[in-house]
Amino acid sequence: MHPSLRLCASAAPRQPLIHFAGKRQWKSKAPRPHPLATPDLKSAFTDSLRKTQASVSESSVVDKGSSSAGPAQSQAKGENAQVFGNFWEAPERYWKHDLEEWEVDLVATGGASRFA
Template sequence: MHPSLRLANARQPLIRFLGKRQWPTKPEEQHPHPFAPPEFKQHFSDFLKKFQSTPAAASSAGASAGSAKKAEGGGQVFAEFWQAPSRLWKRELEEWEIELVQSGGATRH
C-alpha cells in the first residue's frame, strides 16, 4: 500500500450542514412556555416584574453583610453562604450518613 494514495482519499463526513452558522444579535423576548398552563401564561408578566426587581447575587467576594434582605415569605435571602448563620453552612458528613447514601437509601438497621 502506498501512503500517498491513502492521503488522496480524504474522508468525507456523511453529515451536511445547510448555510452558515448565524447567531442572533439580541436575545429573544421572554415568553411563557407554549405548553404552560393557562394560569401561568396569564400571570407571566407579573412573574417577570418580580424576577427583574430582585437583586442578582453579588458577584464580588467583598459583598457586604448588609446585602441580606427580608424575603416576602419572612425568610432571609443571602448573596453568599458565609452571610447565612453557620447552622446553614455545609458540614462534614458522619459515617452513618455516608453509609446510608452508599446503600441507596435503604433502611438503616
C-alpha cells in the same frame, strides 16, 4: 517497508458524519403558552411569567443598589430573606458539616439500604 495505499488515503482531514443546519442561536421571542393549552393553563402561564420577570427585574435593582439598600427593601416588603456572600456569614445551622459514616453509606447505595 512501504506504506500502503490505505494509510496514504487516510491522511486527508477527517469529515464528521453529522451536520448541523444553521447557526446555534437563542430565540429572541418572548415565551408564550402552547396554542392548544386550556384557558386556565394559559392564564397560569402568563401569571407565572409575569412573576418571574418581576423577580428578575427586582433582583437586578437590588444587585445594582448599595449593600445597605438591599436589606431595607426586603424588610419593607415583609420578607425575612437574607443573602449571604460566604457560608460563614450565615447561621451555623446552614454550614456544611462532615458526614457520618452511615450517611456516606446511604448515599453510596443510592438510598437502597437497611436504614431506609
